[in-house]
Amino acid sequence: xxxxxxxxxxxxxxxxxxxxxxxxxxxxxxxxxxxxxxxxxxxxxxxxxxxxxxxxxxxxxxxxxxxxxxxxxxxxxxxxxxxxxxxxxxxxxxxxxxxxxxxxxxxxxxxxxxxxxxxxxxxxxxxxxxxxxxxxxxxxxxxxxxxxxxxxxxxxxxxxxxxxxxxxxxxxxxxxxxxxxxxxxxxxxxxxxxxxxxxxxxx
Amino acid sequence: xxxxxxxxxxxxxxxxxxxxxxxxxxxxxxxxxxxxxxxxxxxxxxxxxxxxxxxxxxxxxxxxxxxxxxxxxxxxxxxxxxxxxxxxxxxxxxxxxxxxxxxxxxxxxxxxxxxxxxxxxxxxxxxxxxxxxxxxxxxxxxxxxxxxxxxxxxxxxxxxxxxxxxxxxxxxxxxxxxxxxxxxxxxxxxxxxxxxxxxxxxx
Numbered sequence: 222x223x224x225x226x227x228x229x230x231x232x233x234x235x236x237x238x239x240x241x242x243x244x245x246x247x248x249x250x251x252x253x254x255x256x257x258x259x260x261x262x263x264x265x266x267x268x269x270x271x272x273x274x275x276x277x278x279x280x281x282x283x284x285x286x287x288x289x290x291x292x293x294x295x296x297x298x299x300x301x302x303x304x305x306x307x308x309x310x311x312x313x314x315x316x317x318x319x320x321x322x323x324x325x326x327x328x329x330x331x332x333x334x335x336x337x338x339x340x341x342x343x344x345x346x347x348x349x350x351x352x353x354x355x356x357x358x359x360x361x362x363x364x365x366x367x368x369x370x371x372x373x374x375x376x377x378x379x380x381x382x383x384x385x386x387x388x389x390x391x392x393x394x395x396x397x398x399x400x401x402x403x404x405x406x407x408x409x410x411x412x413x414x415x416x417x418x419x420x421x422x423x424x
Numbered sequence: 425x426x427x428x429x430x431x432x433x434x435x436x437x438x439x440x441x442x443x444x445x446x447x448x449x450x451x452x453x454x455x456x457x458x459x460x461x462x463x464x465x466x467x468x469x470x471x472x473x474x475x476x477x478x479x480x481x482x483x484x485x486x487x488x489x490x491x492x493x494x495x496x497x498x499x500x501x502x503x504x505x506x507x508x509x510x511x512x513x514x515x516x517x518x519x520x521x522x523x524x525x526x527x528x529x530x531x532x533x534x535x536x537x538x539x540x541x542x543x544x545x546x547x548x549x550x551x552x553x554x555x556x557x558x559x560x561x562x563x564x565x566x567x568x569x570x571x572x573x574x575x576x577x578x579x580x581x582x583x584x585x586x587x588x589x590x591x592x593x594x595x596x597x598x599x600x601x602x603x604x605x606x607x608x609x610x611x612x613x614x615x616x617x618x619x620x621x622x623x624x625x626x627x
Contacts, residue, residue: 257543257544259462259544333543333544334543334544336540336543336598336599337539337540337543337544339598340460340536340537340539340540340598341460341462341536341537341540346601347601349599349601350600350601353599353600353601354600357600381611384592384595384596384600384602385592385615387595387599388591388592388594388595389587389588389591391591391594391595391598391599392587392590392591392594392595393587395539395542395543395594395598396539396552396556396590396594397553397556397557397560397587398549398550398552398553398556399587408584408624408625411619411624412588412615412616412619412624412625413615413619415618415619415622415624416614416615416616416618416619418622419618419621419622421611421614421615421618422611422615
């Protein structure tokens with residue numbers, strides 16, 4: 222959040238601080254996608270963003286500070302959930318969105334880098350967890366509405382269902398290396414819906 | 425696999441080559457668990473293993489070569505699956521084993537490091553995928569037997585069910601940071617079983 226008060230979903234105001242932040246975070250994302258986090262360098266980011274090195278060092282102070290701010294910005298900028306009126310369709314839309322992000326050349330590489338960075342840095346891990354908590358909360362309304370419609374048992378934990386949709390896709394990306402395609406996405410959504418209907422996520 | 429021909433599940437033969445490999449891989453695992461992969465250094469591993477630096481450089485040549493061999497060794501040494509006669513119990517045993525590994529201080533840190541290394545190195549990624557393919561295959565018999573017992577629909581993809589048990593636990597470890605505990609493990613197993621019963625993994 223800058224001093225200009227950027228709000229989620231709004232067009233960014235044109236103040237200099239906001240413009241600098243946008244350019245620097247864009248450059249940081251590019252660098253992370255290209256090189257991975259272990260070679261993220263503030264001077265390189267400043268050069269890419271065409272911003273003074275001193276500004277970048279003063280404001281973000283370290284690569285991990287920069288990654289944390291990038292994640293906060295991604296959470297603010299990310300798109301709203303769907304509301305199709307059907308749990309199965311909403312979860313498939315969620316899975317397709319996750320798939321699209323993870324298989325996008327820039328976004329996929331960026332997420333891999335940030336997740337790798339979080340394995341060895343506490344501050345990055347906290348920013349990553351905050352990012353996913355916001356994204357999961359955004360989509361959990363699909364589950365709450367399905368409970369209200371009687372599609373799912375009362376007491377179903379909405380966040381757990383949304384996490385269950387993402388988990389198989391991240392597992393393929395980071396762990397098993399199995400293909401990330403539309404059929405994997407649909408299956409992840411359908412499995413979460415089936416387990417939810419069976420009452421597995423009632424807490 | 426060394427020239428002495430180490431077989432999975434057997435006691436290691438006492439030849440010098442095998443002893444050196446065992447000491448070096450143990451030291452590499454310790455170093456990865458302590459420092460993360462970005463500071464893995466062959467000279468440090470040689471020192472820890474009390475083995476000549478030249479031997480380590482000649483045999484493994486690079487940190488990624490060492491990580492790949494470590495993963496191959498872990499696949500060879502890992503324990504066999506359970507066969508309780510019930511899908512629900514077998515999957516819970518699998519989930520508890522994954523949980524135990526990921527929450528063990530040394531093993532958990534080691535897996536996080538190796539997964540992070542795989543995000544930025546192709547050779548490590550291939551070794552990681554090979555490791556998981558072997559582990560998944562080892563456990564897929566639980567699903568095949570459940571299909572034979574009539575617990576699951578014919579045509580259920582066994583590997584997909586086993587992957588589904590692990591995925592939510594790795595997602596918590598690497599992505600969302602939610603607690604990794606017995607209830608998360610049991611829920612992961614129960615969700616995979618429920619989705620499998622509903623026919624989600626029929627291919």
